Amino acid sequence: MGRPHxxxxxxxxxxxxxxWVIKYIRDHGPISTHDLVEVMKTEHQPIQAHxxxxxxxKSAWIHAVGSHETERGKVTIWQWGEPNH
Numbered sequence: 001m002g003r004p005h006x007x008x009x010x011x012x013x014x015x016x017x018x019x020w021v022i023k024y025i026r027d028h029g030p031i032s033t034h035d036l037v038e039v040m041k042t043e044h045q046p047i048q049a050h051x052x053x054x055x056x057x058k059s060a061w062i063h064a065v066g067s068h069e070t071e072r073g074k075v076t077i078w079q080w081g082e083p084n085h
Contacts, residue, residue, distance in 0.1 A: 014054075020045060021055035022062060022080075030065055030079035034072070 024039065025031060031039075033056070040047050056062055056076075060083035067076045 014051065017046060017048070017051045018055045018059075021052065022059055025055075025062055025078055026080040030077050032068075032075045032077050034070065034075050036078070 021036070021040075024036070028039075033052070036052075037047055056064075056078055061080055062078055063081045064076050065079045067074050069075075
């Protein structure tokens with residue numbers, strides 16, 4: 001009996017969604033969280049909090065570079081950059 005695949009289809013899909021967010025910020029950043037969600041809507045990308053959290057907060061390549069106030073509250077600005085060591 002062979003070993004099971006390391007990642008399930010669901011986990012691969014999650015990784016692809018996170019990669020999409022990271023690549024978008026790399027190519028089009030800096031961008032606010034609100035603007036990123038709007039782009040995801042227009043690109044028909046699934047919008048899930050755990051995907052955004054993984055891409056924005058856990059990626060070594062994505063960094064918060066500031067924030068600003070909007071009518072809806074404080075919005076974080078994200079940018080691609082070298083990992084912090």
